[in-house]
Amino acid sequence: MYAIEVKNVSKIYRLYRKPFDRLKEALLRKPLHQPFESLRDVSLVVPFGETMGIIGENGAGKSTLLKILAGTLTPSSGEVITRGRVAALLELGAGFDPEFTGQQNIYLNASLQGLSEFEIKEKEPAIIDFAELGQFINRPIKTYSSGMVLRLAFSIATSVDPDVLIVDEALSVGDQRFQQKCVNRMVGFRKAGKTIIVCSHSMYLINELCAETMWFANGRVCSHGKTSKVISEYLGYLEEGSGKDDTAIDPAPLESSSLPDIILEDLRLLDDKGRSLERIEQFQPVVFQVRTRRIGPPLKGHLGVGLERPDGQLVFGTTTKISGLKPVEFTGEQVMELVIPSIPLLGGSYRAKAVVTDQHTLRAIHELSSTPFLIQSDHPEMGILWMKHYWRFPEA
Numbered sequence: 001m002y003a004i005e006v007k008n009v010s011k012i013y014r015l016y017r018k019p020f021d022r023l024k025e026a027l028l029r030k031p032l033h034q035p036f037e038s039l040r041d042v043s044l045v046v047p048f049g050e051t052m053g054i055i056g057e058n059g060a061g062k063s064t065l066l067k068i069l070a071g072t073l074t075p076s077s078g079e080v081i082t083r084g085r086v087a088a089l090l091e092l093g094a095g096f097d098p099e100f101t102g103q104q105n106i107y108l109n110a111s112l113q114g115l116s117e118f119e120i121k122e123k124e125p126a127i128i129d130f131a132e133l134g135q136f137i138n139r140p141i142k143t144y145s146s147g148m149v150l151r152l153a154f155s156i157a158t159s160v161d162p163d164v165l166i167v168d169e170a171l172s173v174g175d176q177r178f179q180q181k182c183v184n185r186m187v188g189f190r191k192a193g194k195t196i197i198v199c200s201h202s203m204y205l206i207n208e209l210c211a212e213t214m215w216f217a218n219g220r221v222c223s224h225g226k227t228s229k230v231i232s233e234y235l236g237y238l239e240e241g242s243g244k245d246d247t248a249i250d251p252a253p254l255e256s257s258s259l260p261d262i263i264l265e266d267l268r269l270l271d272d273k274g275r276s277l278e279r280i281e282q283f284q285p286v287v288f289q290v291r292t293r294r295i296g297p298p299l300k301g302h303l304g305v306g307l308e309r310p311d312g313q314l315v316f317g318t319t320t321k322i323s324g325l326k327p328v329e330f331t332g333e334q335v336m337e338l339v340i341p342s343i344p345l346l347g348g349s350y351r352a353k354a355v356v357t358d359q360h361t362l363r364a365i366h367e368l369s370s371t372p373f374l375i376q377s378d379h380p381e382m383g384i385l386w387m388k389h390y391w392r393f394p395e396a
Helices: 020-028 062-070 104-112 117-131 134-136 146-159 171-172 177-190 203-209 225-240
Strands: 002-016 033-047 051-055 077-082 086-089 164-167 196-197 212-217 220-226 261-269 279-281 286-308 314-319 328-340 348-358 362-371 373-376
Touching: 002 196, 020 033, 033 062, 033 077, 033 117, 033 196, 033 220, 033 314, 051 062, 051 203, 051 225, 062 077, 062 086, 062 164, 062 196, 086 146, 104 117, 104 134, 104 146, 117 146, 117 314, 134 314, 146 164, 146 177, 164 177, 177 203, 196 203, 203 225, 212 225, 220 225, 261 348, 261 362, 286 362, 314 348
Parallel strands: 051 196, 051 212, 086 164, 164 196, 279 373
Antiparallel strands: 002 033, 002 077, 212 220, 261 286, 286 314, 286 328, 286 348, 348 362, 348 373
């Protein structure tokens, strides 16, 4: 038994040059549209308690699939079977009446998700409390910002006790603190054995939350399997120049109107005596020194440091979580260091990058890159990494 079964699903839209062509086509019984295939022959199964990620570029067909899974869109062909109550957070404002107040929309939206009036009344205080809208709960939705709409929509979707939760890229709209609240609730859903489908451009979120991931391109499934494998294939595809824009995979963009919860103030490269480095000799020890600042009460999270080539290709990266360390308690100003006893990279230009995440490493809070630096090497081998090697000539 599976929570979701999708069998050979396709979705074809009819595109008309003019709105009037739709009526002419019906009257003349002559095709005046151009068919557009948004999904083609998609099949998948999601077991109960599984968290599956959906990735791909904009226009790949991800949102179409999620709408079909949520039941708001009918496939042109194929079959979709969902078991249990399904709650979906798709387009902002979906299921809301802009003239109704937030409180009235709670009853409207929750009833659309199958709750009785008694059940809604019972859950109403918890929904309002999680959304944190204060006096705005009694004001019309049309007066809400996009972030406020997200708060209410996510609170309703996750408070109706669904068996299957479907979340599109809507979480990127909210402020950082509420994003963290949403992530924590999704982690709780996963621990409770709920089935979750997550569509996101944040590879941090997908990699940490999802055991399996499906990559879509041009309405087709390009790859499906273990998350780390699928993400590597997807990033490789983008780096080859086939993708539209590498910025599509940047995690959790910061809102310019607010400072990040934890600020990366400085990233320096030092030698083992604490002296600043601009050029690095191959195989010498290097210390990556990161200075952070937290305004407000202590906050737990993880720190990551990586090395990149000028084209953005990640050469090496690790986090305090990957290294098996407990979450760091960020408070005030702090200095943390990653020590690499011997740099094995071949000569060339590189840059260091630091990232601070929440304690689940699902959300990137702040990122900082160093200025480019050079690694000097006497080895003429090709590539980016030097490895010990020798030649042998076995007898024929």
